[in-house]
Amino acid sequence: MTTTPNPAREEILGKVRMALLRRIDAPVPPVPSSTRVPSRIPGAAGVEIELLLNEIRKLGGHTRRIAQRDEIAGAVAELVRAEEINKATTWETAELAELGMADILRGLGVELVSPHAGPRRLAECDLGVTSVDAALPETGTLLLRSTPERPRLVSLLPRVHLALVRPSALRADLGQAFADVRNDGYFVFVTGPSRTADIELTVTIGVHGPKALHVWSTELS
Amino acid sequence: MTQAQLFVTCLGENFFTPVLKDMVRLLERLGVQCELPEGQTCCGQPLYNSGFISQTMEPARQWLRVFGRTQGYIVAPSGSCADFVRHRYPELFPEGTREHAQAVETAARTYELTEFLARVLKVQDVGATFPRKVTYHAACHILRGLGLRQEPKQLLQAVRGLELIPLPEEETCCGFGGIFSVVYPEVSRAIMENKVRNIQASGAQVVVVSEPGCLMNIAGGLAQVGSPVRAMHLIQILASGGGAD
Amino acid sequence: MSETRFSSREIVRIDFRSNVQHVPPHMPPSVQKATTKFLGTRASVVDLVGDEQWQTLRQAGHDLRLHTITHLDYYLEMLEENVTKAGGHVHWARDAEEARRIVLEIARGGSRNVKRAVKAKSMATEEIGLNHFLIDAGIQTLETDLGEFIIQLAGVGPSHIIVPAVHLTKEGIAALFREKLGVDAPTDPIQLAAIARAKLREEFLAADMGISGANFLVAETGTLVIVSNEGNGRMCTTLPPLHVAVVGIDKVVPDMESLNVLLKLLPRSATGQKMSAYTSFITGPRRTDAENGPQEFHLILLDNGRTRILQDEIARETLLCIRCGVCLNVCPVYNNVGGHAYGWAYSGPIGAILVPQLLGTEVAGDLPFASSLCGACAEYCPVKIPIPEILLRLRHRVVEGDPVGGPSASPLLRVAAEVGGRTLGQPWLYELGTQLLKVIQIPLRKDGWLPNLPPPLNRWTMSRPMPAFGADFRDWWRDRTPEGRQHNVARKIGLGALVVGLITLAAWLLARKKSR
Numbered sequence: 018m019t020t021t022p023n024p025a026r027e028e029i030l031g032k033v034r035m036a037l038l039r040r041i042d043a044p045v046p047p048v049p050s051s052t053r054v055p056s057r058i059p060g061a062a063g064v065e066i067e068l069l070l071n072e073i074r075k076l077g078g079h080t081r082r083i084a085q086r087d088e089i090a091g092a093v094a095e096l097v098r099a100e101e102i103n104k105a106t107t108w109e110t111a112e113l114a115e116l117g118m119a120d121i122l123r124g125l126g127v128e129l130v131s132p133h134a135g136p137r138r139l140a141e142c143d144l145g146v147t148s149v150d151a152a153l154p155e156t157g158t159l160l161l162r163s164t165p166e167r168p169r170l171v172s173l174l175p176r177v178h179l180a181l182v183r184p185s186a187l188r189a190d191l192g193q194a195f196a197d198v199r200n201d202g203y204f205v206f207v208t209g210p211s212r213t214a215d216i217e218l219t220v221t222i223g224v225h226g227p228k229a230l231h232v233w234s235t236e237l238s
Numbered sequence: 239m240t241q242a243q244l245f246v247t248c249l250g251e252n253f254f255t256p257v258l259k260d261m262v263r264l265l266e267r268l269g270v271q272c273e274l275p276e277g278q279t280c281c282g283q284p285l286y287n288s289g290f291i292s293q294t295m296e297p298a299r300q301w302l303r304v305f306g307r308t309q310g311y312i313v314a315p316s317g318s319c320a321d322f323v324r325h326r327y328p329e330l331f332p333e334g335t336r337e338h339a340q341a342v343e344t345a346a347r348t349y350e351l352t353e354f355l356a357r358v359l360k361v362q363d364v365g366a367t368f369p370r371k372v373t374y375h376a377a378c379h380i381l382r383g384l385g386l387r388q389e390p391k392q393l394l395q396a397v398r399g400l401e402l403i404p405l406p407e408e409e410t411c412c413g414f415g416g417i418f419s420v421v422y423p424e425v426s427r428a429i430m431e432n433k434v435r436n437i438q439a440s441g442a443q444v445v446v447v448s449e450p451g452c453l454m455n456i457a458g459g460l461a462q463v464g465s466p467v468r469a470m471h472l473i474q475i476l477a478s479g480g481g482a483d
Numbered sequence: 484m485s486e487t488r489f490s491s492r493e494i495v496r497i498d499f500r501s502n503v504q505h506v507p508p509h510m511p512p513s514v515q516k517a518t519t520k521f522l523g524t525r526a527s528v529v530d531l532v533g534d535e536q537w538q539t540l541r542q543a544g545h546d547l548r549l550h551t552i553t554h555l556d557y558y559l560e561m562l563e564e565n566v567t568k569a570g571g572h573v574h575w576a577r578d579a580e581e582a583r584r585i586v587l588e589i590a591r592g593g594s595r596n597v598k599r600a601v602k603a604k605s606m607a608t609e610e611i612g613l614n615h616f617l618i619d620a621g622i623q624t625l626e627t628d629l630g631e632f633i634i635q636l637a638g639v640g641p642s643h644i645i646v647p648a649v650h651l652t653k654e655g656i657a658a659l660f661r662e663k664l665g666v667d668a669p670t671d672p673i674q675l676a677a678i679a680r681a682k683l684r685e686e687f688l689a690a691d692m693g694i695s696g697a698n699f700l701v702a703e704t705g706t707l708v709i710v711s712n713e714g715n716g717r718m719c720t721t722l723p724p725l726h727v728a729v730v731g732i733d734k735v736v737p738d739m740e741s742l743n744v745l746l747k748l749l750p751r752s753a754t755g756q757k758m759s760a761y762t763s764f765i766t767g768p769r770r771t772d773a774e775n776g777p778q779e780f781h782l783i784l785l786d787n788g789r790t791r792i793l794q795d796e797i798a799r800e801t802l803l804c805i806r807c808g809v810c811l812n813v814c815p816v817y818n819n820v821g822g823h824a825y826g827w828a829y830s831g832p833i834g835a836i837l838v839p840q841l842l843g844t845e846v847a848g849d850l851p852f853a854s855s856l857c858g859a860c861a862e863y864c865p866v867k868i869p870i871p872e873i874l875l876r877l878r879h880r881v882v883e884g885d886p887v888g889g890p891s892a893s894p895l896l897r898v899a900a901e902v903g904g905r906t907l908g909q910p911w912l913y914e915l916g917t918q919l920l921k922v923i924q925i926p927l928r929k930d931g932w933l934p935n936l937p938p939p940l941n942r943w944t945m946s947r948p949m950p951a952f953g954a955d956f957r958d959w960w961r962d963r964t965p966e967g968r969q970h971n972v973a974r975k976i977g978l979g980a981l982v983v984g985l986i987t988l989a990a991w992l993l994a995r996k997k998s999r
Contacts, residue, residue, distance in 0.1 A: 023575060025574075025575040025576060025577050025581060026575040028577055029559075029575050029577060029732065029784070029786045029790060030556050030559065030560070032786070032790035032791075032793075033555050033556040033559070033732075033790050033793060034556050035794075036790055036791070036793035036794040036799075037553055037554075037555065037556070037793060039554070039556060039557075041556075043557075045554045045557045046550075048547065048550055048737050048738065048740075048741070049546050049547075049550055051542065051543060051546050052543045052544075052546045052547035052550065052741070052744060053543070053740065053743075053744075054539075054540065054543060054743055054744055054747075072757070076760075133773070136688050136722055137688055140684065140688065153758075155757070156757040156758040157757070157758075158758050163769075163774055163775065163776065164774065165771060165773035165774055168774065168775045169717070169721050169774070169775040169776060170721065170722075170775045173714060173717050173718065173721065190743070191742065191743050191746060192740060192743045195739045195740070195742070198764075199704060199739050200704070201764075201766070202569065202765075202766045202767055202768075202769065202770045202774075202776075203763070203764065203765055203766065203769070203774075203776060204763075204764050205717065205761055205762065205763045205764070206758060206761070206762040206763075206764075207760065207761060208756075208757070208758040208759065208760055208761075208762075209760050210760065211712065211713050211714040211760050211761070212712050212713070212760055213629045213630075213676060213712060213713050214520075214646060214754075215628075215629040215630035215633065215646055215647075215648055215649075215676075216629070216633075216648070216651075216653055216656055216672035216675055216676065217516075217649075217652065217653050217672055218516060218517055218520055218646065218649065219653075219672035219673070221672060221673050221676040223680075224629060224676055224679075224680055224712075224713040224714060224715070225627070225680060225683060225684070225687075225713045225714035225715040225717075225718055226713065226714025226717065226760070226761065227714075246956060248907075250956075251917065251954050251956055251957075252917055252920070252952050252953070252954050253950045253951075253952070253953060254950075255953050255954070255955045255956045255959070258956045259956065259959060262960075274957070274960050276910075277910040278910070279906075279907045279908070279909075279910055279913040280907045280913070282904075282907065284903075285900055285903060285904055285907075286875070287856065287875065287878070288878060288882075288896070288900065289851075289875075289878030289879045289880070289881050289882035289883075289892065290882055290897075290900040290904065291879050291882075291883075293900045293901060293903065293904030294904065295904075296904045296905060296907060296908030297904060297907035297908055299908065300907065300908045300909075300910065304910075378855075378856070378857040378858055378859075382857070382858035382859070382861070382862055383858065409859070410815055410857075410859075411815045411855050411857035411859070413815065413855060414855065415854065415855025415856055415857070416855075416856070417852070418852065418854065418855045418856070419855075419942075419943060420939060420940070420942040420943055421500075421852050422499065422500055422503060422816075422852070422853060423942040423943070423945060423946060424500070424503050424504060425503055425816055425819055425820060425853070426855070426946065427945075427946035427947075428511070428819040429815045429816070429819055429855070430946065430947065431946075432815075432819075454949070454950055455947070457950065458932075458946075458947030458948050458949065458950070459946075459947045461932060461947065461948055462946065462947040462948065
């Protein structure tokens with residue numbers, strides 16, 4: 018609420034009210050129910066994960082399903098080799114700590130940069146690793162929050178983004194994803210790697226955001 | 239007996255006498271008694287669409303004078319004219335006036351011909367014969383104004399000997415748009431030439447255009463490039479029998 | 484037509500016909516490539532939803548947006564409260580000049596001295612001519628969306644709302660990069676994008692201020708929603724310490740739940756994507772210093788004529804627009820002329836209704852007539868804006884005047900309409916006219932056509948012949964009955980006498996003139 022009267026504000030709101038013939042504090046009906054769409058009914062977790070990864074692949078992302086804990090190190094090693102990872106940075110969520118992501122990377126000789134380092138340092142990283150706060154299978158979408166453990170730049174500046182998805186992150190649709198984050202200061206829905214078709218409509222993957230997106234589901238018991 | 243008051247339209251009257259004659263023949267063949275109310279001029283749409291609403295009142299009043307005292311369905315060979323009478327006339331006159339009541343009453347029984355066949359007479363096979371390769375241009379008012387997408391093609395498919403060929407970009411405008419064609423002639427021409435190219439590419443001998451304005455535009459466009467493809471109103475094909483051109 | 488970026492200060496009357504006559508030949512094919520592609524991808528994702536469900540979504544989108552703008556004061560106040568609670572600053576700008584001034588004040592306020600700004604794509608900032616203004620004030624203002632970056636280098640406006648540089652070839656863009664960036668640029672789109680990525684990365688990291696628009700403003704939470712694909716939007720709103728958003732007041736939605744419907748409609752309609760690559764939800768500046776993100780966030784709510792648009796019950800539906808661009812893609816006019824011909828920031832069908840209402844019909848009165856009223860736009864619009872209906876409304880304003888200015892229709896046209904209206908109200912005059920035309924046309928007639936007519940009808944015959952006048956139907960109808968036949972004979976005699984009389988009169992007048 019403003020304490021000092023703002024002439025521009027008063028003028029604009031006044032014009033709105035006049036145009037709509039509404040008095041100040043006139044009642045407002047609730048948003049019409051015709052504008053709400055019913056929630057999607059999800060399938061079984063396994064089916065949802067396959068749908069999610071399939072959508073991501075269609076968009077040029079790379080996917081993998083990890084069923085055993087001992088597969089992770091090998092998978093990371095392959096990624097490090099294939100994408101020539103020298104420097105990496107990771108979120109500091111419990112999920113990643115539990116997977117031992119930082120140790121695995123160090124073990125492979127990858128230099129770990131703190132996710133709280135300055136942007137220029139983070140921009141030098143080849144790999145940014147995050148977990149995921151929600152996953153929407155229908156569109157292949159990942160929800161990433163922004164908290165001290167989840168710096169935004171980790172999924173934005175490095176050349177490659179690796180996102181790890183637990184089945185518990187699955188949400189049937191957008192509406193259900195909002196429930197978790199409506200009071201957050203920032204969150205982003207990521208659907209496939211960054212792209213443009215601005216030059217003669219030729220699709221280019223990896224414009225300003227990461228050039229490559231890898232999404233692994235970790236269905237560990 | 240079903241009665242139809244013929245609403246010939248200004249373009250229909252001035253440029254498409256053969257279409258009007260065929261409309262009478264077709265309707266009479268289907269058992270509809272036709273009347274031609276005297277004193278009709280133009281529904282006023284060109285004036286309204288140019289922004290001249292107050293100047294539309296005189297033609298509109300004249301139309302109501304002519305058709306207001308009739309009985310039965312009012313049938314026009316034009317979707318845009320039928321649509322105009324139906325949707326605009328009630329808006330032109332203040333509620334509570336006699337003219338408004340007349341507008342509402344006549345609007346409820348005004349139809350474009352294809353619509354009349356499909357939704358009132360509910361016929362698909364009108365007993366026509368037309369052994370030609372025919373393609374169909376979906377005129378904008380017929381398609382979007384009146385919501386007739388499949389019906390015209392169903393009528394064509396029931397014509398004996400007729401081979402219906404798809405038209406590329408069938409639902410794209412022909413570029414007529416009434417005054418648009420003379421206000422922005424270069425754009426109108428570009429759109430029209432695209433339509434003509436598509437018609438030529440379709441391989442059809444005849445293109446069906448159920449709207450007088452669009453028919454003028456497309457027929458003219460085909461003539462301009464010396465194309466042998468003939469542009470005809472749907473009515474002319476439906477009125478055909480015995481394979482005569 | 485000027486190809487510089489649009490600023491409302493510099494607007495002169497938009498002459499659509501002249502602009503059309505100057506459209507370069509490569510423009511329509513380039514534009515059509517884009518529109519065809521987007522309509523194709525749109526069709527596949529809409530098919531997945533199914534037509535019935537899609538129509539339900541469209542109606543839901545329409546009802547939602549209409550509910551919001553018809554209670555706009557309520558939702559704007561709610562938005563302001565929640566942005567402020569989240570630590571953001573809300574400013575109100577009545578017009579373009581005020582909005583520009585506020586941005587500059589923010590850039591120079593307190594201890595700040597912004598020198599370098601990076602911009603995410605925003606139609607609102609185009610509308611107010613922000614870039615030129617800031618650059619003139621000594622603040623480097625760089626577009627970071629690849630298409631916008633390219634046209635900024637080229638010094639031209641956008642030719643399409645989603646892919647603003649689609650009219651430029653890769654060769655042209657490579658040459659542009661060579662000239663303006665001083666780099667060795669190959670004519671390969673992927674490598675050109677890489678050049679832009681490298682150049683802009685440095686700019687993102689060094690910028691003092693990030694400027695953006697927003698696709699939606701969520702009143703319930705005070706949230707900006709930004710739908711993008713490249714990642715530059717995230718960069719602009721995360722890296723610089725200061726984030727300024729300029730957003731039209733019509734972008735408000737009531738709550739988060741509204742995005743369920745709107746995010747199903749927008750990306751599918753715009754580019755045929757199920758979701759864009761990045762959809763950001765930003766509520767205020769960062770909450771703690773331990774997070775990434777700007778320390779300071781300012782939202783500038785822009786009126787610039789929108790409150791005036793609200794006044795008309797039908798025309799106000801213009802404000803439902805979610806800027807998807809599908810109306811451009813289906814429009815036969817837009818597909819044959821491209822975006823520049825519309826003369827300002829917004830083109831295509833939405834431009835034809837928005838621009839005359841923002842700038843007035845005296846400036847933009849040509850635009851409502853730049854349409855064949857085919858209705859394809861209304862059929863595809865995800866929020867069911869009745870565009871042809873609004874076009875007709877605006878045509879009426881050109882004739883009668885509007886809240887901004889007086890009538891602007893040509894006097895000649897007005898006279899023609901008066902004469903036309905009266906003639907059509909008198910059936911005897913009309914019928915006489917139809918018969919006279921059959922006679923007058925004789926010298927011009929050729930094989931059932933009229934290939935050349937005098938002005939203004941030469942505007943028709945320059946492209947195709949007019950059919951010959953042939954009002955014979957009433958005669959034929961009357962001939963079917965004996966009384967009718969008699970009536971016909973009488974009329975023919977009368978008309979013949981009239982024609983003979985007129986020819987005699989004309990001959991006599993001509994003889995008199997010669998003898999003088």
